[in-house]
Amino acid sequence: MPELVRDHTVHAIYHKTPMFLPPCDFSVADIREEEVLSPIFAKFQPEMVLHLAGITAVSHALAITEDDVKAINVTASGTLAKLSQKFSAKIIYTSTDLVYSGSEGGMVKEDGKLEPLSLYASTKLEGETAVRESTNDFLILRLALMYGFSKGKVKSFFQEAYNKVKSGQKVVLFNDQYRSSLSVLDAARMMKKLITSQHAYKLLNFGSAERTSRAQLFSRFVQKAGLDERLLEIRSLKEFPNLPQVEDVSLDVSILVSMGITPMPVEKSIDETVKNLPNS
Numbered sequence: 001m002p003e004l005v006r007d008h009t010v011h012a013i014y015h016k017t018p019m020f021l022p023p024c025d026f027s028v029a030d031i032r033e034e035e036v037l038s039p040i041f042a043k044f045q046p047e048m049v050l051h052l053a054g055i056t057a058v059s060h061a062l063a064i065t066e067d068d069v070k071a072i073n074v075t076a077s078g079t080l081a082k083l084s085q086k087f088s089a090k091i092i093y094t095s096t097d098l099v100y101s102g103s104e105g106g107m108v109k110e111d112g113k114l115e116p117l118s119l120y121a122s123t124k125l126e127g128e129t130a131v132r133e134s135t136n137d138f139l140i141l142r143l144a145l146m147y148g149f150s151k152g153k154v155k156s157f158f159q160e161a162y163n164k165v166k167s168g169q170k171v172v173l174f175n176d177q178y179r180s181s182l183s184v185l186d187a188a189r190m191m192k193k194l195i196t197s198q199h200a201y202k203l204l205n206f207g208s209a210e211r212t213s214r215a216q217l218f219s220r221f222v223q224k225a226g227l228d229e230r231l232l233e234i235r236s237l238k239e240f241p242n243l244p245q246v247e248d249v250s251l252d253v254s255i256l257v258s259m260g261i262t263p264m265p266v267e268k269s270i271d272e273t274v275k276n277l278p279n280s
């Protein structure tokens, strides 16, 4: 958000807690309520809608019903797309790498096999369909796993793992689960470039250009941050059959790179993450 506010007029919609206060203009709304959203669209007349809201973390999703998850991730995505069409705005919908099959060898292209294995992933995929069916002017981004530090109430795996290691607790890391993990700082810069780039794509992978396991990425971060590597317990995903067995959803980001939107090398973005560690 701070990246966008520098060069654009931004009106943010928050659900419960506004995280970036003025100069960013904002409303508090539930995206399930079209009657609340509609006057916001009418007043603000957006040229572009960046739709980032959703039920993301499993623990968060378990705290509410499956119907609620569908209403937010699917139906409300369609509502936002319909309103965007009505007000002649393009909508960018943030989907996930988890819509892909994790057993096809990775570095998956945008036309890769789809096989969501969780409620989160399947509702994000249904959200893509809801967006496609509600407007012609859309871009679906399939985001890789993000790492870094969030201001929101849902903390990423990375942030929770950092808090644990910092307080002397062990962290289990899988050495056989691969993603194209992207730092949130790099993602914000790339997103800012993407929203003003002229192109005709409707669907793009959005991640780092490198394939890393959770164990590789987090161990490297721990080394660079000078934390205690002995607290890292390296295991196999297969030892946890109750978890969705998503082995490799690393992304082919060559289309994104061909548009001049180039992710930072992972080594450099870990350095940047270490330089921006939270104070507490």
Ligand SMILES: NC(=O)c1ccc[n+]([C@@H]2O[C@H](COP(=O)([O-])OP(=O)(O)OC[C@H]3O[C@@H](n4cnc5c(N)ncnc54)[C@H](OP(=O)(O)O)[C@@H]3O)[C@@H](O)[C@H]2O)c1
Pocket (backbone or CB within 6 Å): 014, 015, 016, 017, 029, 030, 031, 032, 051, 052, 053, 054, 055, 056, 057, 072, 094, 095, 096, 097, 124, 142, 143, 144, 145, 146, 147, 150, 152, 153, 154, 156
């Ligand atoms: N982070 C990742 O690794 C990752 C990877 C792939 C894709 N994505 C996608 O990228 C987007 C952003 O992810 P994130 O990590 O920022 O997620 P997040 O931290 O879980 O934030 C989701 C946001 O959605 C809001 N929200 C939930 N229900 C809402 C409702 N009914 N009305 C309005 N807002 C509502 C939440 O607000 P409250 O907390 O106030 O409810 C929260 O601010 C999501 O669409 C996610 O699926 C993320």
